[in-house]
Amino acid sequence: MDILRLNTAGSVDDGKSTLIGRLLFDTQSIPQDKLEAIAASSQRKGLDFVDLSLLTDGLIAEREQGITIDVAHVYFSTPTRKYIIADSPGHVEYTRNMVTGASTAQVSIILIDSRHGVVEQTYRHFFISTLLRIPKVLVCVNKMDLVNFSQDVFSNIVSDFYAFAEKIKFEGQIIDFIPVCSLHGDNIAKGSDRMPWYEGKTLLQELETTNLKENNDELPARMPVQYVVRPRTDEFHDYRGYAGKISSGIFKVGDTVTALPSEQTSVIKKIQKFESSLDEAHSKESVTLLLTDDIDISRGNMLVKKGQEPIAAKYIVAHVCWMAHEPLSIGKVYWLQHGNQLVKAKIDAIQHVIVPDTLEHQSATQLKLNDIAVLSLKLAHPIFADTFATNRSNGGFICVDPGTNNTVGVGFIEELYESVPVQEFAI
Amino acid sequence: MSVLSKRKFPRQLEDEAIYIIREVAAQFDRPALLFSGGKDSITLVRLAQKAFYPARIPFPLLHIDTGHNFPETIEFRDQLAKELHLNMEVRYVQDSINQGKVKEETGKYASRNALQTVTLLDAIEELKLDACIGGARRDEEKARAKERIFSVRDEFGQWDAKRQRPELFDILNGKINVGENVRVFPISNWTELDVWNYIREEGIGIPSVYYAHEREIIERDGMIWPYSEYLHTTPDEIVQRRVVRFRTVGDMTCTAAVESYANNIDGIIEEILSAVISERGARIDDKRSEAAMEKRKQEGYF
Numbered sequence: 001m002d003i004l005r006l007n008t009a010g011s012v013d014d015g016k017s018t019l020i021g022r023l024l025f026d027t028q029s030i031p032q033d034k035l036e037a038i039a040a041s042s043q044r045k046g047l048d049f050v051d052l053s054l055l056t057d058g059l060i061a062e063r064e065q066g067i068t069i070d071v072a073h074v075y076f077s078t079p080t081r082k083y084i085i086a087d088s089p090g091h092v093e094y095t096r097n098m099v100t101g102a103s104t105a106q107v108s109i110i111l112i113d114s115r116h117g118v119v120e121q122t123y124r125h126f127f128i129s130t131l132l133r134i135p136k137v138l139v140c141v142n143k144m145d146l147v148n149f150s151q152d153v154f155s156n157i158v159s160d161f162y163a164f165a166e167k168i169k170f171e172g173q174i175i176d177f178i179p180v181c182s183l184h185g186d187n188i189a190k191g192s193d194r195m196p197w198y199e200g201k202t203l204l205q206e207l208e209t210t211n212l213k214e215n216n217d218e219l220p221a222r223m224p225v226q227y228v229v230r231p232r233t234d235e236f237h238d239y240r241g242y243a244g245k246i247s248s249g250i251f252k253v254g255d256t257v258t259a260l261p262s263e264q265t266s267v268i269k270k271i272q273k274f275e276s277s278l279d280e281a282h283s284k285e286s287v288t289l290l291l292t293d294d295i296d297i298s299r300g301n302m303l304v305k306k307g308q309e310p311i312a313a314k315y316i317v318a319h320v321c322w323m324a325h326e327p328l329s330i331g332k333v334y335w336l337q338h339g340n341q342l343v344k345a346k347i348d349a350i351q352h353v354i355v356p357d358t359l360e361h362q363s364a365t366q367l368k369l370n371d372i373a374v375l376s377l378k379l380a381h382p383i384f385a386d387t388f389a390t391n392r393s394n395g396g397f398i399c400v401d402p403g404t405n406n407t408v409g410v411g412f413i414e415e416l417y418e419s420v421p422v423q424e425f426a427i
Numbered sequence: 428m429s430v431l432s433k434r435k436f437p438r439q440l441e442d443e444a445i446y447i448i449r450e451v452a453a454q455f456d457r458p459a460l461l462f463s464g465g466k467d468s469i470t471l472v473r474l475a476q477k478a479f480y481p482a483r484i485p486f487p488l489l490h491i492d493t494g495h496n497f498p499e500t501i502e503f504r505d506q507l508a509k510e511l512h513l514n515m516e517v518r519y520v521q522d523s524i525n526q527g528k529v530k531e532e533t534g535k536y537a538s539r540n541a542l543q544t545v546t547l548l549d550a551i552e553e554l555k556l557d558a559c560i561g562g563a564r565r566d567e568e569k570a571r572a573k574e575r576i577f578s579v580r581d582e583f584g585q586w587d588a589k590r591q592r593p594e595l596f597d598i599l600n601g602k603i604n605v606g607e608n609v610r611v612f613p614i615s616n617w618t619e620l621d622v623w624n625y626i627r628e629e630g631i632g633i634p635s636v637y638y639a640h641e642r643e644i645i646e647r648d649g650m651i652w653p654y655s656e657y658l659h660t661t662p663d664e665i666v667q668r669r670v671v672r673f674r675t676v677g678d679m680t681c682t683a684a685v686e687s688y689a690n691n692i693d694g695i696i697e698e699i700l701s702a703v704i705s706e707r708g709a710r711i712d713d714k715r716s717e718a719a720m721e722k723r724k725q726e727g728y729f
Contacts, residue, residue, distance in 0.1 A: 055569075244449075323593050398596075
């Protein structure tokens with residue numbers, strides 16, 4: 001049984017909550033009592049239909065204002081797959097929520113209101129989906145009933161979207177378009193006889209047939225060490241296991257591994273998963289590795305396969321999305337957390353801020369909430385990262401404000417250097 | 428629907444939960460696992476056992492005993508603690524009542540469910556806990572759907588939905604200020620069915636009240652209430668014997684039973700798949716208002 005993680009994004013009133021409600025409803029994922037509760041609520045509000053959006057609009061403030069404030073997680077299953085939806089709100093000021101919701105997504109669903117077509121928000125949603133290197137984007141053109149199920153309207157939206165998307169989509173990124181009507185369920189889980197001109201898959205068919213292989217196993221093997229297991233009992237007197245979740249690649253018994261930063265090498269003696277021993281372990285698995293030699297390894301270190309070592313980077317260039325009200329400024333020092341490694345990082349330069357709607361570059365001395373920019377950062381200690389484009393699970397980091405301890409930014413690594421490059425970056 | 432009953436547990440969820448539990452042990456000085464005796468916290472114990480094997484679980488368990496628990500739950504708790512050599516700390520709501528910190532509710536709907544928040548916050552302070560691992564899941568309830576995996580609470584244990592830290596990738600930021608603590612939810616992404624499938628595949632033991640058994644009950648508001656000395660009944664409420672089981676296990680005064688003959692895990696899973704009532708629909712405490720859970724969370728509830 002595998003898991004598919006989705007992100008949904010749309011502007012206010014595009015009907016995103018209704019679309020999710022419809023997916024749940026048509027896959028029989030809503031228990032009777034919840035359905036009755038929202039039916040009663042809908043009636044109290046004077047609606048003559050069951051407002052499926054009430055399923056996900058959870059917080060008091062949201063119900064009062066009829067909007068979605070924070071990322072909500074919604075679950076449903078089919079016989080083949082478990083789905084986790086991160087439902088991100090569409091407001092401009094909540095860009096950080098979409099980035100949060102999309103950071104683990106394998107599929108991004110972008111909603112467009114057929115009456116309004118592609119709007120500024122749509123560009124932003126696609127830009128973020130691309131920045132986060134989400135391999136598949138499904139564009140749902142919603143409320144087709146309100147444009148008489150017109151194929152022309154749909155085709156125009158497709159070409160408008162493409163005109164923008166082609167400029168930034170990455171190689172291998174899949175974009176598909178589906179005309180839907182969430183309120184009545186057309187092309188969500190069932191097809192639509194009101195749009196015979198559409199011959200593609202329904203949304204659910206698209207999800208069910210999405211290929212999940214992100215080829216993580218083919219990437220260089222990396223395991224950040226989370227915890228050193230030392231039972232100190234008579235039975236396991238000299239036991240020393242390195243516990244962690246493999247971020248990419250495959251580790252096998254007999255593999256020679258390098259510990260970073262010490263660069264000492266050893267051989268994998270045993271791969272343990274609770275009481276069983278494995279011959280090999282794959283990305284995303286939580287395991288405990290035992291080595292033939294006693295070498296110096298502690299939390300925050302990384303085990304990699306010998307010959308596949310990343311560079312010890314003390315200077316990085318990254319896309320950063322700023323998530324705090326308190327602005328980021330040049331020269332300020334933050335905690336940078338990469339995997340489970342924490343290092344001090346100094347903002348060396350803001351190369352430019354990107355306007356997601358137009359892709360225009362602007363110079364800046366500060367980053368405000370929801371800004372996305374290219375920064376260079378100087379690190380107090382080396383990190384062992386890959387670029388985000390080559391290895392999504394080892395190329396991201398967060399920034400933590402040392403004053404408040406809050407998570408204030410997220411970064412996607414573009415370039416890695418062992419030291420400050422000789423040629424300074426010109427703005 | 429019954430094709431789903433053959434569904435396997437998605438193993439990725441176990442890897443994710445173990446990763447989270449290991450992060451807690453590594454990032455915090457004094458964590459604890461909040462144990463309720465329910466299936467979700469029993470699942471957490473199993474995950475913690477796996478995370479550190481062959482070492483023992485490197486933190487204590489904390490049970491807030493309301494005094495209104497099912498006796499079967501308490502028996503199960505003590506047996507589990509013995510078997511796994513767990514360090515089980517128990518704090519009692521009765522003590523908080525005796526100290527005058529909380530007042531027993533009165534009337535026919537009286538329950539100690541809300542009172543236990545005070546006992547919990549006191550225990551967190553007394554044991555100087557900086558992280559508490561809980562078994563809440565996002566599919567249970569609308570307010571929980573928005574909670575983070577590392578959920579920062581202030582000195583009063585309060586949850587502020589609008590001030591939540593963004594959580595990105597699988598990176599968990601456990602840095603906190605003095606006086607703050609973190610609630611951690613490793614099985615956030617599991618559904619009720621995932622938990623049951625896991626219990627089935629792993630052969631995990633659970634308290635007997637989850638299986639069909641004969642018990643004294645009363646009917647109230649269209650629900651089946653377990654009869655006990657703690658339940659305040661009115662003269663027209665007649666005690667009957669019925670074969671029932673519990674789908675969720677909280678206090679005897681606020682957990683409704685379902686009529687059932689499911690006496691093994693397969694039977695329970697079949698029943699959940701065909702059930703028309705959601706899990707928390709059997710939690711009388713949630714029915715108090717549409718936003719009952721959100722309000723309790725703001726006050727420091729589990």
